[in-house]
Amino acid sequence: MPGEPSGGLRAPTQPSLTLLPRLPPAVHRHGCPEEWTWDPRDCSPEVRLNGARLQTALFHPNWSNGTAGVRGTRSLNRHGAHYWEIHVQRRLFGTSMMFGIATKKARLHVDAFVNLLGEDEHSWGLSHKGMLWHGGRCRPYTRPFRENESTVVGVLYDAIQGTLTFYRDGVCLGIAFSGLHRVLGGLYPAVCSTAAKTEMTLGVTIRAFDSLEDRCRSAIARLLQQNDAIEKLPLPNRVKTDLRTLMQADGQRFSDEGARSLAEGVIACR
Known part of the structure; x- marks a missing residue:
């Protein structure tokens, strides 16, 4: 989009690469597993990590009086494409459950119910209410997720094109953000939630070959x-x-x- 600021919001369109059937061939057919998980040293005190690989994030294990988030352990390569899936359990509700990416400057905890990913210029997120957030601004992107129903959210980061695309239960929702190749500093997968006793489990993590x-x-x-x-x-x-x-x-x-x-x-x- 002409004149669009770095990391700006973009109207949903299809990614430039052909989906076969769900992802660009460079990732789906010619990619490889990528080893990362949620970072126990880079999360809100209201996040508990469980599982053999710490792949499950439990938010607000007792009750909630704010918003909690967690970043991934590895920054995203700036020379290829990355795809990961997040399995959300049936407890899908509240002010905001979000999926996206963030720099190290993005906050991961606040004592208020907010859309944490995208509250400023340091993160980009999709809310379970179907809204995209960045720079404190939002716009409609997809229909709201059904509350109290499990779902799988896929995230595709294309470093070459500088785009972020979301999937829901295997269906591509279109490019959500562009201009990400102009962002300075590392970008990390991130999730957050305002709702008590909600869980998000990291599933598939793959990337395209870069050489x-x-x-x-x-x-x-x-x-x-x-x-x-x-x-x-x-x-x-x-x-x-x-x-x-x-x-x-x-x-x-x-x-x-x-x-x-x-x-x-x-x-x-x-």
Whole structure:
């Protein structure tokens, strides 16, 4: 939109990339798992994190007298696309339950019932009431979520295009925000809620490859099944470290047979 400020609100349209069936091919077919979760050191005191990966955020475990939020553990890569899903339990109600992204400057707690994501220039959010918020301003985006019904909210951040797109139960709602490539500083996934005893659980977290080397690392990781098999590969230590991180994110295991096959392939390519 001509003259639109950085991170401004934008009328809903379809993303420039074709959805197959729900996401751009770069993410859906050619992406890889991304390892991050909710950050226990970067959340409101009214947020409790549960689960093996701290993937479930419980807001206001006793009662609520304000708004609580939490950021993700990893900033979003500025060279590709990221997609994640948030599963909301049946307790979906209140002044505002929100999904979006935020810089480190965004507040995560306030003793008032507010739309916290998007209250200023440091965050961008979608409220369960169907409104988009940024810079303290809002506009309609989609129909309100049905209260007291579980739902899955998908978030697609395209760093190249500088856009943020939301999905609800697998349906693309269109581009919500643009100009995000001009934002200074890191951007982090974030959620918040005003309602007592509400839960949001992080589901799928994937990203597009940002280079040929990135794609090759992922291809190698898919063929391995045991952790110690990495040491059998004739690769630099830096690449081995990256492989271990990938395998933890993907939940896969390594095999000696796969390692031998890969080692032969690496040597043959030299």
